[in-house]
Amino acid sequence: MPGNVDQYPPAGNTIRKQKGKFWPIVATGAGLFSDGYLNNVIGSVNTILKILYPTDYADSTATQNVSSIAFVGTVVGQLIFGYVSDHHSRKLGMIVSTLILILMSILSSASWGAGGSIPGMLAALTAYRFFIGIGIGGEYPAGSVACAEASNELKSGSRNRYFVLFTNFMIDFGFVVSAFTPLVMLWICGTNHLGTVWRVALGLGAIPPMSIFYLRLKLEEPDQFTKNTMRHVRRVPYLLIIRYYWFRLCIVSIIWFIYDFSAYSFGLYTTSILDVIIPNGTLYQTFGWNVVINLFYLPGSMIGALAADYFGPRVTLVVGVTLQAVFGYIMAGAYSYFMNHIAGFVVIYGIFLSFGEFGPGDCIGLIASKTCATPVRGQYYAIAAATGKIGAFVGTYVFPVIIRNSGGDTTVKGLQTPFWVSSTLAIFSGILAIAFLPKIGQDVVSDEDEKFRDYLASKGWDVSQLGDYNSSSTTVGTVGAEYDSSDEKKVVVSES
Numbered sequence: 001m002p003g004n005v006d007q008y009p010p011a012g013n014t015i016r017k018q019k020g021k022f023w024p025i026v027a028t029g030a031g032l033f034s035d036g037y038l039n040n041v042i043g044s045v046n047t048i049l050k051i052l053y054p055t056d057y058a059d060s061t062a063t064q065n066v067s068s069i070a071f072v073g074t075v076v077g078q079l080i081f082g083y084v085s086d087h088h089s090r091k092l093g094m095i096v097s098t099l100i101l102i103l104m105s106i107l108s109s110a111s112w113g114a115g116g117s118i119p120g121m122l123a124a125l126t127a128y129r130f131f132i133g134i135g136i137g138g139e140y141p142a143g144s145v146a147c148a149e150a151s152n153e154l155k156s157g158s159r160n161r162y163f164v165l166f167t168n169f170m171i172d173f174g175f176v177v178s179a180f181t182p183l184v185m186l187w188i189c190g191t192n193h194l195g196t197v198w199r200v201a202l203g204l205g206a207i208p209p210m211s212i213f214y215l216r217l218k219l220e221e222p223d224q225f226t227k228n229t230m231r232h233v234r235r236v237p238y239l240l241i242i243r244y245y246w247f248r249l250c251i252v253s254i255i256w257f258i259y260d261f262s263a264y265s266f267g268l269y270t271t272s273i274l275d276v277i278i279p280n281g282t283l284y285q286t287f288g289w290n291v292v293i294n295l296f297y298l299p300g301s302m303i304g305a306l307a308a309d310y311f312g313p314r315v316t317l318v319v320g321v322t323l324q325a326v327f328g329y330i331m332a333g334a335y336s337y338f339m340n341h342i343a344g345f346v347v348i349y350g351i352f353l354s355f356g357e358f359g360p361g362d363c364i365g366l367i368a369s370k371t372c373a374t375p376v377r378g379q380y381y382a383i384a385a386a387t388g389k390i391g392a393f394v395g396t397y398v399f400p401v402i403i404r405n406s407g408g409d410t411t412v413k414g415l416q417t418p419f420w421v422s423s424t425l426a427i428f429s430g431i432l433a434i435a436f437l438p439k440i441g442q443d444v445v446s447d448e449d450e451k452f453r454d455y456l457a458s459k460g461w462d463v464s465q466l467g468d469y470n471s472s473s474t475t476v477g478t479v480g481a482e483y484d485s486s487d488e489k490k491v492v493v494s495e496s
Contacts, residue, residue, distance in 0.1 A: 023215065024219060024341055025147055025151055025163070027215035028150055029167045029170060030166055030212055031139045032144065032166075034101050034136060034390070035139055035175020036175045037175075038136060039136070039264065040175045041181065041182065042067055043178075044179065045201060048198045056119055064396065065126045068396040069130045071133060071390075072131050074137040075137065075393070077097065077133060077134035078137035078389065081378070081382065082379040086230065088231060091216065091220070094138070095217065097142060098213050098216060099213075100131060100381045102209050104129075105132065106203060111199075112461075127489055139386075139387075140365075141378040142378065147163055148366075148377070149225055150222050152222075152224055159442055160288070160309045161305040168305075169305060172298055175297050176291070179287070179290045182201045185415045222333060225468075227374075227449075228375050229468050241376050241456075248372075248436075248438070252384045253383060255317075256428070259356065260395065261391035261422070262395065264396065266399075278342060287293060293353065296353050297353055297354060301362055304316055304320060304359065307365055312439060313367050314367070317430070321429050322430055324426050328419045331349060345453050368384040368385065369381055373449050399418055402418050
């Protein structure tokens with residue numbers, strides 16, 4: 001019999017502690033459901049507004065403004081909250097972004113112009129969508145980063161999958177719900193009440209952030225953050241940080257740009273594509289097929305989450321973009337056939353989108369959150385994610401231009417060109433990943449912090465300034481849970 005019983009904690013207690021560590025992952029990561037819902041629902045809203053206001057909306061710049069302005073706000077929000085999450089608090093960033101999403105979702109559903117003016121209403125909607133973007137932007141460097149740090153508390157071998165399931169999978173689930181909600185509202189209200197359909201669809205976007213607000217209020221800062229934060233440092237060594245991370249950040253940012261350029265552009269214009277593929281279809285058919293297409297995101301994201309643990313994020317990303325490119329080239333080459341076979345189009349197009357989620361969709365956020373040290377993770381992640389959203393913004397403007405300059409909205413050539421472009425860019429991003437990204441193991445968060453500390457120390461910087469506390473105990477990122485540093489040693493012994 002072993003001599004020291006403390007080395008073997010009761011099994012029930014261990015299981016209880018492990019389950020308790022899931023709550024911070026849920027509270028921090030699940031907010032990205034709002035990103036998926038609020039970004040994607042505007043595609044269906046866009047279709048309805050074109051029907052309701054063919055002159056004031058369909059034939060004006062308001063079409064692109066309403067669809068794309070949230071991406072501008074997201075970039076602004078990511079950069080602002082990246083600084084807030086590193087220099088103040090992950091928790092503060094999450095709470096503020098949640099409040100913004102709740103308020104602006106409600107206001108956007110109630111958009112109104114002075115005297116009933118349609119241009120005024122569209123201007124108000126555009127403004128509210130910009131602020132929604134700021135709230136969404138806060139979810140990335142605050143929520144996702146905290147989720148990455150919280151996942152580091154889980155048992156080795158499952159950390160990547162749970163990060164993905166409560167970040168990118170939440171976005172994809174938001175895509176599906178955002179496609180299904182307008183269809184349900186259409187069934188309830190009918191085509192004679194489309195104004196109610198789009199307003200309720202937007203207003204329901206306030207419910208997801210409401211559902212996690214209380215959890216976030218009770219959340220404590222992740223332990224990895226409190227041990228390594230620079231928020232009490234008088235002078236942050238930005239020059240040293242840039243020298244250490246600039247190249248890696250550039251590679252991650254370029255890959256994220258390419259992914260969002262394709263993913264969000266195709267997502268926003270799916271209903272428009274279906275309008276061309278089904279020229280005489282009803283709004284019910286268009287929305288229904290849109291739901292089916294969005295469902296393909298989920299299996300790709302789910303399988304990719306598991307693959308990220310077994311094969312690593314880098315290999316999973318490369319496999320995903322390669323297979324996505326293959327199906328993209330099939331779409332482009334056989335587009336004339338698919339225009340006459342809607343079921344075949346939906347299946348191949350859905351697989352194309354699914355592999356995008358399997359690879360870069362699941363892995364780029366995971367890579368961005370785990371390839372830099374905790375003290376600068378929020379800003380590093382924010383810059384990479386903001387670059388991605390710039391790609392999404394560019395894509396939503398370039399996408400219709402590519403179609404128009406390739407032959408117009410109703411020709412095979414016009415609609416197949418975006419698939420040639422996206423597939424080629426996917427191959428390029430895979431080359432960048434396999435050539436320049438580091439291998440990412442299960443303990444990379446802790447390992448990267450140690451490497452960063454060693455680097456700063458080698459440059460003569462006083463690493464004793466890092467951290468939030470001077471005592472032997474602190475709080476961990478669980479809802480209302482206390483953390484004792486002695487427990488960490490027991491967990492390490494147990495895992496080894």
